[in-house]
């Protein structure tokens with residue numbers, strides 16, 4: 419079967435897998451962003467704690483993904499749950515690191531002016547530091563999203579969602595009819611989605627960055 | 634209507650930073666009358682900023698007492714205290730992601746003012762600091778010149794009409810022409826508002842120009858002299874103050890005297906060719922005009938621009954002599 423015939427035949431399945439792939443990535447990135455920004459906001463003031471947070475998330479990133487999933491199965495079973503936990507763990511590093519860097523980049527005189535006006539630390543964080551750090555934070559989120567599109571293929575190993583199923587079933591049936599088509603379709607799907615989201619982030623960054631600090 | 638200033642008292646205030654051999658501020662007492670502009674002047678590192686920041690508790694005193702309008706600042710909640718004290722720093726610290734309006738509105742919003750009141754207040758303040766509200770309200774800090782940013786900084790500090798303003802070298806980073814302009818406008822503004830203002834500078838000429846009183850500070854914020862600019866110029870308390878006053882003390886004093894103070898102006902005769910000076914200008918300006926024109930006399934014009942009389946070198950010298958003897962009697 420030609421590749422185009424293959425696509426035509428399997429289009430509905432591919433679309434379904436691509437949708438799930440996108441969903442699992444978005445869900446994971448949203449959770450990781452909330453967690454990462456909170457971790458960054460709690461630790462940025464102290465070299466020690468922020469160093470610990472960044473070091474830990476860097477270490478987590480070095481755990482081989484199959485090993486991490488294998489560890490998660492006894493706790494969470496198969497499917498979406500272990501996939502999302504693994505993806506959140508992998509996306510923490512760029513988000514935490516950029517949150518810390520962004521919060522620290524706010525000029526000391528701006529913080530002094532804010533404090534001098536009687537703003538409490540939580541309000542300074544929310545009204546001044548986070549908006550000013552936002553372009554840096556969103557860049558971290560963008561990097562995390564790119565990584566996750568690739569890493570999310572591994573979810574197929576725990577019967578999770580996404581285009582990984584397409585790729586791995588193709589690889590598993592090497593030599594048989596359509597094996598190559600399957601692997602190529604899955605891989606191309608991941609790459610296309612990643613590129614589309616990269617473009618989307620350019621827009622998100624542009625429209626969520628306050629006008630006064632847009633470059 | 635705006636709230637006038639209240640008295641500030643520092644009573645034996647000391648600040649010892651951790652791991653420093655000596656206190657940065659040592660046992661300072663100062664009484665700052667309500668509605669006056671008091672300048673702290675002293676060399677870099679003498680403790681001016683530390684002394685000032687203890688008043689709004691950005692720095693906690695090690696010992697001593699500070700009262701504002703009779704209230705002990707250490708007994709107040711720090712953030713609540715700070716909403717009642719305007720604070721302006723040299724770097725200004727405008728929030729770059731907010732418009733001019735939103736920058737000015739920060740403290741009023743914190744205090745829960747309604748939208749209409751905030752809008753009125755923002756426009757009123759922009760007018761007050763000499764910026765056209767319709768042109769500047771929606772601008773971003775990056776769309777302002779340094780001088781305009783500093784005006785917005787002052788407007789923001791005045792937003793909730795605090796009785797007290799603390800200003801740490803606010804005009805220190807501006808060019809001489811802008812600084813002169815900001816100083817003049819600031820004096821006009823203070824004449825209207827009558828806040829109690831503590832103004833820090835290391836520039837003695839700025840202190841003379843702005844201060845109702847000047848506290849000349851030495852190491853560890855020790856008060857070398859605390860008096861009016863005129864008396865500090867005429868009678869420096871010690872060598873340290875004299876060194877700070879610098880050369881040309883007499884000329885600087887002339888800067889404090891209006892030509893209009895001269896009584897018994899000579900009759901106008903043969904004034905053609907003489908330069909002119911307005912009566913609200915100071916004796917230093919008059920002298921400068923004479924020196925530049927190469928004449929020994931200058932015609933004084935009244936507010937309408939009509940000639941009122943003539944003064945010469947001797948009149949100015951006499952004015953200075955009188956001032957010195959008057960200060961001598963007061964002391």
Ligand SMILES: Nc1ncnc2c1ncn2[C@@H]1O[C@H](COP(=O)(O)OP(=O)(O)O)[C@@H](O)[C@H]1O
Pocket residue numbers: 650651653657675676677678679680681682683684
């Ligand atoms: N946070 C700090 N920790 C330790 N020493 C400080 C601190 N802030 C200021 N100092 C020291 O206290 C002295 C007074 O500083 P400062 O009040 O900033 O002086 P000024 O404003 O007159 O230049 C200086 O010797 C300075 O080095």
Ligand SMILES: [Mg+2]
Pocket residue numbers: 681682683801
């Ligand atoms: Mg200072």
